[in-house]
Amino acid sequence: ERLTDLVVAPQIKNRIERIINEFTYKDKLFRHNLENRRKILFSGHPGTGKTMTASIIANELHLPIYVVLMDKIVTKYMGETSAKLRQIFDYIEDVPAVYLFDEFDAIGGQRGKDNDVGEMRRVLNSFLQFIERDHSLIIAATNNLELLDQALFRRFDDVIHYQLPSDLEKVQLLKNRLNGNLSQKEIDTILPELASLSHAEINQACLDAIKESVINEVKISSSLVVKTIQERKSAYNLK
Numbered sequence: 001e002r003l004t005d006l007v008v009a010p011q012i013k014n015r016i017e018r019i020i021n022e023f024t025y026k027d028k029l030f031r032h033n034l035e036n037r038r039k040i041l042f043s044g045h046p047g048t049g050k051t052m053t054a055s056i057i058a059n060e061l062h063l064p065i066y067v068v069l070m071d072k073i074v075t076k077y078m079g080e081t082s083a084k085l086r087q088i089f090d091y092i093e094d095v096p097a098v099y100l101f102d103e104f105d106a107i108g109g110q111r112g113k114d115n116d117v118g119e120m121r122r123v124l125n126s127f128l129q130f131i132e133r134d135h136s137l138i139i140a141a142t143n144n145l146e147l148l149d150q151a152l153f154r155r156f157d158d159v160i161h162y163q164l165p166s167d168l169e170k171v172q173l174l175k176n177r178l179n180g181n182l183s184q185k186e187i188d189t190i191l192p193e194l195a196s197l198s199h200a201e202i203n204q205a206c207l208d209a210i211k212e213s214v215i216n217e218v219k220i221s222s223s224l225v226v227k228t229i230q231e232r233k234s235a236y237n238l239k
Contacts (some may be wrong), residue, residue: 001052001055001059002054002056002057002059002060003016003017003020003060005056005176005197006049006052006053006056007049007165007169007172007173007176008048008049008053008162008169008199009163009166009169012160012162015158016053016057016160017058018037019037019057019137019158020057020060020061022035022036022037023036023038023061023137024061030060031145035185037157037158038079038136038138038157038225039131039138039140039155039156039157039158039162040137040138040139040140040156040157040158041104041139041140041141041142041152041153041156041157041158041159041160042054042139042140042141042142042160042162043141043142043143043145043148043159043161043162044143044145044161044162044163045143045162045163045164045198045234046143046198046200047198047199047200047201048162048163048164048165048198048199048200049142049162049199049200050141050162051067051100051102052055053160054067054098054100054139054141057098057137057139058097058098059108059139061098061137063096063097063098063137064097064098065097065098065099065100066097066098066099067099067100067102068088068099068100068101068102069102069103070102070103070104070106070107071103072099073085073088074106074107074123081107081123082122082123082126085113085123085126085127086126086130087132089130089133092130092136092138093133095133096135096136097135097136097137098136098137098139099136099137099138099139100141101127101138101139101140101141101142102140102141103141103142103143104140104142104148105142105143105144105147105148106125107123109126124149124199128152128155131155140156145161156188163198163209164196164198165194165195165197165198165202166192167200169199170191170194170202171187171191173199173202173203173206174187174190174202174206174225175187177202177203177206177207177210177224178206178209178210178220181220182220182221182222182225186221186222187222189222189226190222190225190226190229191232193226193229193233194229197229197232197233201232202229204232205225205228205229205231205232206225206228207212208228208231208232209224209225209227209228212224212228
């Protein structure tokens with residue numbers, strides 16, 4: 001995907017463009033003793049565009065993207081998680097790329113929580129030390145912002161919060177995915193059905209309608225899209 005494919009609030013897109021521009025002109029900034037944004041935190045409901053944004057940033061910068069699942073590298077053995085992190089950051093030093101650390105709350109939980117242990121604090125401190133020494137673009141993502149230690153926010157160059165789509169974003173998502181097959185009037189009849197759905201869920205419901213249209217050789221209609229939306233909402237027990 002390209003940046004033009006991303007359907008988010010304008011203020012979020014502007015901040016993403018700033019990250020891309022600063023990375024593109026990082027040498028120019030450096031000549032003025034300035035650093036580009038390279039430590040970013042994304043938070044928000046699942047399916048609102050965090051992973052897609054990381055992929056778009058990598059594509060716009062012509063860099064590969066690597067995803068690190070933080071909850072998969074955490075182990076119960078003393079020192080093993082930090083050792084894994086060190087291996088990852090040794091790799092990062094050798095391979096410039098965009099690195100997405102997903103499920104970041106696995107190590108970034110608030111201090112004082114019942115499940116807080118000294119080992120996880122050491123792991124988090126190791127992570128924060130590692131990101132200070134590297135010059136790749138590091139993106140941490142979480143679905144559970146409230147679980148993060150508030151002191152972490154100042155360690156990132158930018159913190160971007162993703163929300164469920166607005167009505168304008170819902171209309172744009174329907175137009176983008178359905179490629180203009182529905183009129184504005186038909187789209188307006190679909191909008192009430194999209195309450196509480198994320199960008200990814202709306203996209204998937206449209207894709208379901210497209211596949212059903214192809215298989216049954218019928219025209220895409222608002223009733224078909226509403227049907228696939230209701231099927232998806234029933235799977236999530238949404239009303």
